[in-house]
Amino acid sequence: MSTVKPDELDSLKATYREKEDKPKEIERTATVNLGSKTLWETFNELFPDLKSITKSGLPKNCALVGAPMLERVDKNYNHLVVKYKIEKENTNKDFLTGKTFHDAQMEIRYENNQLTFIDQHTSSETYKLNKNYFDNFQKALKKNNLSVEEFKSIQFLDFANNERIQFLLSFLKIQDSKAIVIKKITLDSMKFRTDETLSKLPKDLESLKGRVSNLNLHGKELHDTIYLSEDEYRIAILCEKVRFNVIYKYINRDGICSIEVSFNGALGIKGYKDTELRISITPAPNSFDNNFTSTKALITKEINKIRDDNYTQYKQKQNINDTI
Template identity: 25%
Template sequence: MNNKYLLPYGDTLREFLNDGGISKSDLRTLVRNRGIFVAQEEKSVYIPILTKTGITPRELDELRENLNIREVNPKRHTQSIKCESSCPTLISAIPQNYRVNELVKKEFGNYKLLGSPTFKTVENDHDCVELDFKIERYDFTQSWNKNTTQFEGKVKLRKKNDTLDINISLSHTSEETKEVANKIAKDIVSKFKESGYINQSEVTKRIRFRDFTNENRIKFLRKLSQEHSSNELNFKDTKDIGFCPDPTKNYPEQISWMQKKVKNLVIQGEQLHSTFFIQQKELHEFIQIYKIEAVYSFTFLNYEGTCSISFEFPDFISKGNLEAELLIKVNSVKFKENKVNITQKKMKEILLSELEEPKLSLYNEYSN
């Protein structure tokens, strides 16, 4: 039977409520709607109450919807490569009947590609094409509601002047969608090289941590998060900065307290772009910044509101990987007005698209 139609109880319900994607706020709302208030607002308090009393089908749907919104959070990283002037429009350069099913098939893999996705033009622009795909992942070590999960991804190609920009839009933190998107991007570049549209010696560029000096990485992230503001997206505040001292440097006395004592420092608050770590440029060569999260307001014709966007090199701090790629994700969206009932997912995609031009331009300006 499909687990979608099962109402969990007992230990199964407790396991579901303990899921990291279900927040304390979600459980507090359920309990308060029943007229129950507790002195200590923690998941460890709410879960026993709900496990003993059970949840209704409607409450289960609400929790699932909230969980789904958090999981399907689009993230984006970018690759670029130069193409030849003889390259035709992108839609005509892609081989006819191009299919990705065999490309991504993986023996003993834990996922499969759904359907037969193909490239299509974006807004009838023959030099801007995209391929949307969906995978189904199997994980029988997970709880009853997560044995089978679907994730979406996208590969978007845009040709501008002599540069072919390969934009990869990822949903959730699924390594599988990232793997599929990279396979498709790599295969398309290979086929373009075979056709002579891209020189064989050209190498795909990625926005990597090691592509910047410590000073220029701060300039890049600061300007990307603050100074790209358009009529639609406007910077409001910096709420989160992550950095660590560069272990290869001898620190000046001003920050000597960090020597051999601090490996990672995350600052959260308000007006963080005015802290001395950012304002005092003489300290920049000693700091390896890997994350900035900022708050913005957005105003479009039919919708407006606020959002939080993070710019980070996640594999640098988690794995110490200097090849870590820049990842941009929209953490939250709050609508002030939404005349056309646009979904949060679609709104996040629009916001990410607003950052494509400044991201590539600033990378060319500040990379080594």
């Protein structure tokens, strides 16, 4: 039986910690009618108390650090953000021991009767807290007759296999951005499994049946990866995640970052389930960008535009029978 050396263990822990701390974002939108009131007024009068975050199922080994903060973004009464942090006491059974801290926030914007709820989390615990708060937030809208339509987000099953991959790959179009210079963009990894509901699979996919594969692409170009570039393969696989490495120049800053676009948790050993699109943009450890917060805001804006433009193009068309 082989043992892990201390330096190897430290490296594994660092990788695990980075994975946990990587901010992930889910965006949901709905049409609402707040009447003559601002979001700030409506939030304080009708929506769940921020203290309810502490009552939303935190595990026993987690605690809220301080009180959740509600702020107006740029003093805008229709653009709010809720921020909080949790402390997690990792037990001896966990890969990481000792305490870890995880930030989270919920950004809410209201404009032209459109309410946008952006969930930003850095761990499974903060994801669950945000989701619980969002569910209560949505109930409050309905209870007070403010909801015109249900919240919508981009889902795994919104796409057929081929179109799902094309949608995930459409984020490569950031290299055409006029707002930032993309020097190079390459594929880092993908996560997929074969679609075993199909009667015929490409021969080299047969050996992958019954398991989820995390494929390291090591900076390959799209045309070097048949799973992503050829229709025969795109039709035959369920792709959950694609990750890109980006080398860029913004203003006078050179930097490197990764963009991960995923339907986290969609794939399992026995099949798949419908999960929401999550997008994560993180700086590389060797990046020279000393103001990544500013750069990330710009990249996020460009990525969201690509997302919205290409969702309409690649989502499955609703069958007339689906409306009956």
